[in-house]
Amino acid sequence: MPSSDRRSMRRSLHGLRRTAGYLKPHLRAERTLLFGGSAALFAEVAMRLLEPWPLKFVLDGVIAASGARIGLDAPDNLPMVLVLACVALLVIVTLRAVAAYLMTLCFALAGNRLLTAMREQVYAHLQTLSMAFHDNARTGDLVTRVTSDVGRLKEVGVTAALPLLGNVITMVTMLGVVAVLDWQLALVMLAVLPLFVLTGARLSRKITGVSRTQRKAEGALASLAAETLAAMRVVQSYSLEDRMQAAFASNNVKTLKDGVKAKKLSAGLERRTDVLVGIATAGVLYLGATRVLAGALTPGELVVFLTYLKAAFKPMRDLAKYTGRIAQAAASGERLVDLLEERPRVVNQQWARSARPFLGDIQFTDVWLSYTTGHPVLRGLNLRIRAGERVAVVGPSGAGKSSVAMLLSRLRDPDYGQVRIDGHDLRDLTMESVRPQIAIVLQESLLFAMSIRENIAHGACDVTDEEIERAARLAGAHEFITALPDGYDTVVGERGATLSGGQRQRIAIARAAVRDAPIVVLDEAMTGLDQDTEQEVLAAMDRLTDGRTTIVITHDLAAAQNADRVIWIDGGLATDHGPPSQVLSRHAGEPGVISGPHRRDPREAYRAVRR
Template sequence: MLETLRRFRSFLAPYRGRLAVGAFCTLGSSALTLLQPWPLKVIVDNVLRGKPIHVPFVSVTGWSRAELLDGAIVAFVALVLLGALFDYAGTYLMDSSGVRMVADVREALFAHLQRHSLRFHATQRTGDLISRVMSDIGRIQDMLIQSFSVLIPNVALLVGMMTVMFLIDWSFTLIALAVGPPLFLLIFVYKRRIKGASRRARQLEGRLAAHTGEVLGAVRVVQAFTREDFEEERFSRQSSSTLGANLEATRLQARFSPLVDIIAGLGTAIVLFVGTHRVLSGQLSLGLLLVFLSYLGSLYKPMRQLSKLTYVSAKGVASAERVSEILDAEPDVQDLPGAVAAPRLRGHVRLENVEYAYAPGRPVLHEIELDVEPGQVVAVVGPSGAGKSTFVSLLPRFFDPQRGRVLLDGRDVRTIRLRSLRSQIAIVPQEPLLFDGSIFDNIAYGRAEAREQDVLEAARLALVDDFVRALPDGYDTMLGERGASLSGGERQRISIARAIVRDAPVLVLDEPTSNLDPVSERLLVDALARLLEGRTAFVIAHRMSTVARADQVLVFDGGRIVERGKHDELMQIPGGVYRSFLDLQLGGAAATPISSRRRWRAGR
């Protein structure tokens, strides 16, 4: 647990003042708790048995027994009230600091996940990451709150009680503490076992969360193939494994607590036996025996609480390890030292001998050389797995090449701050990704500072306005998760409007018309024509409607550009990859003159 606090010490730093005051109040509460049995001693030894009394700093000479009783009762009530006040202040300040600190960790974890590269996210399961952000952070919070509200006050109480007991009778104190070594040996053994079981449970819960997210995200496919029973059975198997790991941790904790109580009970029995003999022999007053028994009960109570803290801390430590895995991992794409913000770019793109590999020794892009003038449209075609998406992902630095350079307006993209670079590139993905919110908010997502008129103009240019006018709530219509209430063409037009409002000089379009019907495609092509005006664009495409009038066509195969040129030029290459690709797609219609086909780029 101390290692966990060390790992997250930077998050604790802003709350040092609150923690210091809280610790002071906690120590004050412990000190007042130490004083609470002493009024009882006064009542037993001095009020009931009439022994002389000496109270430090207070003159009680000449007090009657009734006055001593009243004074002891008042002192006891005052100690209880002050102890409760200090306990409240200490608990609130320390626990609230823990809650705030954990909220900061959750925000930092979410921010860190957003800044990891696509390569990192490709190796992770989304459900497991969500489990780390939510469940694991919650367990860390439980551990910290327990640490502040249980560990610190009880350790302070233990130290204080043992000190006072040693000052009263050191030999009797050693007898009372004889159960300490076996108790802490028991804690050490069980803590390791509970921590191991908790770690296994957290890993299995992460996998279960990932599987749940995967199935619910593909529920249409599950229902279409009537695989509900299969998925239920698979979920049940994984859930059973998770249940088994959690039950193992629970079983260990259930066995651990009674063992602690048995050891503490034996210690109390020994003290009662020895203490009673000492009172009978006159070595110890009855009042001091009651103080000892009070301390002993209070002594074993924090021992038991500290031992039970083992279960919570074991789960918290296991979760902290999973969170630290993310926070300690450095993003492989980030601002380099000396990177600067770039001015508005013109859109001149150049790639020099670029090579990229997801895994060492297995490049997916080879020797890519390219020069694109501002305002040109480049169509990128080729079979699946040829490297098209990886190629366009180099422009916004979703990946960095292992060799070669990517330049925008003559600047290596690695010398430009990521935020500045990506603000000048707009992307329209193949599958439009919309967020739970209004249509207006989804369009405005493209540029944080966009004004209302900018959003509405982008919607008009992308032909979003055509269907929004028919909706009862217009642009305030809530879309739901992923915009499921809209058709594919409507979602894609919103995606294009989002790219328009970004007003970026460079565009990346990934198969924007691949999944649309002819009517939706025709409307989308009109919207794309407006989007492309005056911008450098890279369009990954398979359809003739997309590539027909591009300034350059890049043909990828096996991670290389095997052909390049305009459509008509590439069609003249006998047996060429591009021509063969279109012949397969169009069933021999590729030889038809391009002038007879629909132009997707107006005026060209």
């Protein structure tokens, strides 16, 4: 066997073992159904074994009766034998049908429950993975793993693997019965098995390799489609339709070629299996007929042998038929296990405790943070923000400003140094108790494709309609929400695309307000708004942050004018801090920040709204 084939086989077996390891806990939960299905399976196998025997008695009886016409003795009870054989056949077929129905029902229900539970496990695990993973992962590929890969496992497990298991048990038991009745015919039946194993193993490895490549290509195709659809405004604005179509067509053709190659290999395995089964059948027929003529077998026993031969080799046909689908399922299982074996980098430590309500005193001590190994974004950042203070974190793009918000919410942990709130290192506190006490309003106000009421309610757990409306009023959103056709029950488009930028931002502010958090982070929350909308949003933010520790992250100097203090970050370090008028005047001309006259002073906007 070539070394590449051996590596492929080892990889496939290792992948199946890994997948089975993650399925075991779910299998234990379904042991009642699996036990019932197994009992029905063995009952169905027993009925298969019994099914040819009534035919044997009838056939031998009829032949004996034919012999009576030429002077041989005929059985006296032939009519009774015929009636009993027909009744027995009807009972056996009925019992087999019932057993097969119960087996299919139990295994299908167990398989669907098992893989539904696995899909939930994969989805839940995805939400625990840190931003370090999600920043580098492709969304379309992850969606394919949660939906298509789990669905493929479910399809093959129910329609192929479980019936194949029953057929294998049938083959083993039938070969055992045949060996007891006539070992010579059993040897003829067994002679083709080594040929099938050799042929099937070689082609199965090739099919598995092609299927693995195909699943990866399908994941890449889904990612490309998801990215294109999510950025349709950019695609159409820059006339990128032809370029995106060409990239999609190229990936699509690749998946087509891989699929055709896998199907071609699978079809070749099926036809070779048919030839091997035909060879075995011809051998049994010839040898069995000679033994009947020699008087070693009756014609009825030969019919039993041929019936057993057809049923015993059905697993070989099924394995050839389902090899491609099983290989795809194995590849899907590997992709799921690869995902489940990803470990979150931000986790609760064993000693972590729940945080008490924060006052809002924040301190960064010698904090280093890298998104890519060897390229730190923060390089020993030190800063202190007092409880209730409004601080603007300003600096050029790429200086590390948004990293401050990620560290505060424990979306990432520092490589070195400490982030403390009220004197407690955040790594000593549970994430579940820290994150609800920090409200963040981002530059991109992402909304979910659900009602406005639900979008606002996502800010906190168990909020009432009164609290939702109060938060909307604080955000200045109540008036435009009630003017919509369905008010708070209006369903917005995906990512809130059916609303204007200012409307999305005010709903995001309401979502932050309903949290009632002692710490508020505004991360470039004013970018992209026109002056009229900016007035409304500024006023809403003023109400949101009143009396709370507030961090305004911006590269727009005008947005920092109303802060109590400005901290200038450049190159991952806090290089300057002080009153806004002093710090901003020192850095007004630096590249990478906005300070031109086209921006309206936010203090004027506040005064206009208040008047």
